[in-house]
Amino acid sequence: MRFDSLVDSVGHTPLVGLPTLSPSADVRLWAKLEDQNPTGSIKDRAALSMIEAAEADGTLRPGDTILEPTSGNTGISLAMVARQRGYHLICVMPENTSVERRQLLTMWGAQIISSPAAGGSNEAVRVAKGLAAEHPDWKMLYQYGNPANAEAHYRGTAPEILADLPEVTHFVGGLGTTGTLMGVGGFFREHKPEVRIVAAEPRYGELVYGLRNLDEGFVPELYDETLIDARFSVGPRDAVRRVRELIDAEGIFAGISTGAILHAALAQAKKSLEAGDRADICFVVADGGWKYLSTGAYEGTLDEAEDALEGQLWA
Amino acid sequence: MAEVRIPTILRPYTGGERAVSATGGTVAEIIDDLEANHEGIKERLLDGDDVRRFVNIYVDDEDIRFTGGLDTTVGDSASIVILPAVAGGAADIGAAGAPR
Numbered sequence: 001m002r003f004d005s006l007v008d009s010v011g012h013t014p015l016v017g018l019p020t021l022s023p024s025a026d027v028r029l030w031a032k033l034e035d036q037n038p039t040g041s042i043k044d045r046a047a048l049s050m051i052e053a054a055e056a057d058g059t060l061r062p063g064d065t066i067l068e069p070t071s072g073n074t075g076i077s078l079a080m081v082a083r084q085r086g087y088h089l090i091c092v093m094p095e096n097t098s099v100e101r102r103q104l105l106t107m108w109g110a111q112i113i114s115s116p117a118a119g120g121s122n123e124a125v126r127v128a129k130g131l132a133a134e135h136p137d138w139k140m141l142y143q144y145g146n147p148a149n150a151e152a153h154y155r156g157t158a159p160e161i162l163a164d165l166p167e168v169t170h171f172v173g174g175l176g177t178t179g180t181l182m183g184v185g186g187f188f189r190e191h192k193p194e195v196r197i198v199a200a201e202p203r204y205g206e207l208v209y210g211l212r213n214l215d216e217g218f219v220p221e222l223y224d225e226t227l228i229d230a231r232f233s234v235g236p237r238d239a240v241r242r243v244r245e246l247i248d249a250e251g252i253f254a255g256i257s258t259g260a261i262l263h264a265a266l267a268q269a270k271k272s273l274e275a276g277d278r279a280d281i282c283f284v285v286a287d288g289g290w291k292y293l294s295t296g297a298y299e300g301t302l303d304e305a306e307d308a309l310e311g312q313l314w315a
Numbered sequence: 316m317a318e319v320r321i322p323t324i325l326r327p328y329t330g331g332e333r334a335v336s337a338t339g340g341t342v343a344e345i346i347d348d349l350e351a352n353h354e355g356i357k358e359r360l361l362d363g364d365d366v367r368r369f370v371n372i373y374v375d376d377e378d379i380r381f382t383g384g385l386d387t388t389v390g391d392s393a394s395i396v397i398l399p400a401v402a403g404g405a406a407d408i409g410a411a412g413a414p415r
Contacts, residue, residue: 122401201378209322209399214359217369217400231378233371233396 007084010044011156015164020249027273030282039080041287046179047077049152050141062086067138069128074143079108092128100291120208122218143177145221153183161282172265172283174257175199178223185227199231200264202315234260236309240297255287256297257315317393328356343385369400
């Protein structure tokens with residue numbers, strides 16, 4: 001396939017079957033390989049969509065500075081697109097975020113502002129909102145509330161799945177900004193409403209939930225619970241176990257969050273099998289495992305990996 | 316008897332316990348039983364007849380908002396997890412004191 005530039009090659013990712021992990025000929029699992037996007041994650045879709053929407057409505061002009069609270073894939077994706085399009089990017093990320101992510105962001109030309117580690121991503125969002133108020137000339141795209149995030153999946157991810165797998169019965173994705181699930185869920189509600197939308201939500205160690213009071217909690221502005229049908233909480237032990245199964249059984253090397261998504265997909269497969277229903281379950285491989293090698297998830301016993309992930313926002 | 320995991324922020328109500336036992340056939344009954352033994356906790360979990368916006372309750376890892384809400388059935392050896400809603404994203408907060 002030929003494209004005019006790297007940015008033009010975002011999306012149109014492969015959908016591959018899982019012949020070994022699928023429980024039967026009637027209950028099949030399919031992986032949407034979003035790690036094959038240009039910077040290696042599904043966030044390339046949201047980043048490109050948010051920048052193009054801001055260009056289209058005049059919010060972003062050449063030479064502008066983009067501000068975003070992110071410590072992971074969205075920042076890397078935004079940095080790549082921003083560099084190609086001539087924007088500056090400032091990422092607000094919790095201090096002491098892993099060295100790989102800082103190196104990648106810096107390579108693609110992003111500037112990093114640190115937020116206190118203790119509050120995790122909640123705190124990064126709070127700091128970014130404060131900076132946006134102080135610097136009205138900085139353009140915050142705000143992935144947690146930007147409809148263009150969900151639209152990337154409404155226009156791209158979901159129609160690609162339906163074209164490749166018209167018999168799809170379930171979609172399983174990760175719940176973070178909620179953009180993937182809101183976009184895919186919205187598309188299928190309109191075009192094939194019998195498709196069940198299943199969310200896999202990472203459950204972290206206790207420190208991550210260490211708020212001072214419950215009112216500091218956070219639900220992304222994009223989130224609409226009517227667009228999903230089930231929501232599973234998946235801890236690090238199950239996520240690591242599944243990510244290892246995925247590489248052992250199918251040769252797919254995925255990031256830890258994909259293990260959580262696969263765990264929910266396999267739970268659905270088991271339910272369908274027991275009920276005697278036909279099922280074609282599509283799940284997202286959100287990124288590859290490369291950026292997480294230093295977390296300890298890919299070596300040693302499950303106990304060791306679980307200990308290593310304690311206190312980390314691993315998805 | 317179900318096991319209920321209590322988030323840090325609500326442990327003042329359970330004398331610091333991370334997990335407590337509760338009886339009940341539904342989530343609503345479990346919460347009433349929690350309240351009987353840990354007075355004040357119910358008001359932190361519920362806003363009227365609904366779960367508070369920033370509180371998530373899971374029975375055997377499934378969010379009760381999609382399984383019947385407070386009427387969700389709780390099995391004999393169910394595991395119930397209560398968590399505050401937090402932002403996603405991939406940050407390493409090890410320096411906040413987490414064991415590595």
